[in-house]
Amino acid sequence: MTFDERDLISRSRSGEIEAFDLLVRLHQDRIYNLAYRITGNREDASDAAQDAFVRAYQALPRYREDAAFSTWLHRIATNAALDLVRRRPASTHGELHPEVPAGDNLEAVVDRREITRRVHAALGHLTVEYRTAVVLRDLQGLAYGEIARILQVPLGTVRSRLARGREAMRAQLTDLVSAEG
């Protein structure tokens, strides 16, 4: 199945919900991942990602095609997720930083699942700003320019937030880093 995204967008604009449904299915995993990594729990992630798509549907008439649709979605979703995080500052990143079981052996730690678990946990220790920068760059794979547009900050700010965020991640993951390195 191949879809012409532009075609889907213009059909969604004219109110064809089927077309928008397809757009949601195409992007839902990436957007859900983004929301999960910023909010730190499944419930908030699901809410934020849904919010993002609903907002995107409403804002679709204002979407100009000078930015990639996925970047545009990322911006809306980032804002939606940050809204949730700021509204519920008390919500802990419970799922994000489970205690590392004592006496873990290295083979298990290097397992990809374990890396995922540890990274998610480490993200929970970062401030929202640093976490968002790291998530957008290293987990979602966006370019500096795109991140600057999504966060509405200058490139220099993206660079410095990312540097600090990565440094904090390195500190959180020291054991893994030395094991890998």
Added chain:
Amino acid sequence: MTHEEARARLSALLDGALPDREAVQVEAHLEGCSSCREELAQLRTTVTLLQEVEPMKAPEGFSAEVRRRIERLAQATQHSPWTRLRAALSWRSWSWRTVTAAAAVVMVGVFAVNLLREAGVPGGATRVRMPELALDVSKVGEGARTLAQAVPPSAGPGEPVSMRRVIRTGQMAIEVERFDAAASRLFAIAEGAGGFVADSSFSDEDGVPRGTFVLRVPAARFSEVVAQVEKLGTVKRRQISGQDVTEEFIDLEARVRNLARQEARLLALMDRATKIPDLLAIEGEVARVRGEIERLTGRLRFLANKVDLATVQAEVSQKPKKSEGALWDFKQTLERVRTAFLNTVRQMLGAAESLVALAAALLPVALLGALAWWLLRRGFRRADRIP
């Protein structure tokens, strides 16, 4: 570049996101700084770890839930009158073809109306009539009264209008189909109103008969007569005036009363006079007073006549005969088309001018509205700004 500065740039260096000049400087620092080399290596490993994170799947039924929320939202807004109004006014819903077609229909309509007017089809005559000429009988009377009241009032404002003495004069130029018929109608009108034709003149130059008729009719029926006269044909010119002579009237009557009293006293004196010179002197004075009384009452009678009988002066001319015989007067048709065309253009320019004026008038309101709208929207839009 210091050690700290270089260290802070390692992350960006890793992504090749440093400006060339800075990148060269950081590389140079790395040559001689083993701790920075170690840091860079660890950062690289960290990034590799991050990139290894397993992507997750959106939960089951995610897209269905999004769809349900959108549909519920659409239902909520679909029925609000505000949304419907916005949809109706939205430019998107008006195709260019519709707008162009509507404009074309309007223009053809305006042109057709102008053409019909030029061709003299019903409506042609009314176009020539000036708006105020279409006034009805009562309005004409009111007009005269208003004029009369414009004259400085001598009596108090409470005095009823009926006590006012106004000389009413109407002058009009009328173009009629047939002069003879109009002339006899004028006589009939004057007599029917209890008046008469005081003066009439007639000429027939270039085969176009014309004449002037002065009608004197009771003041009370002035408006009625004016209306009847105007029905004879097309009014080309018209002037209605009212001269308020109330003050002069009151003044004259007072003076006549005074003189009459003076005359009575003189006559009484004359009865008692014994000497001839006295008698002669008194008699001379009586004659002077009497003469003055006569003069003033004459003026009063003249005014009363003018007030009682209004004057309607009608200049009647026969409409020039259209060239007959020819089956079709091409020049005339061309002229009509030209005039209709110019009228349409003129009206369009007028409309455009009005539109510009309207826009200018509405600009401050629109700006305020836009500001309010923007402020209102800003609150909602915060979260989903478009990159």
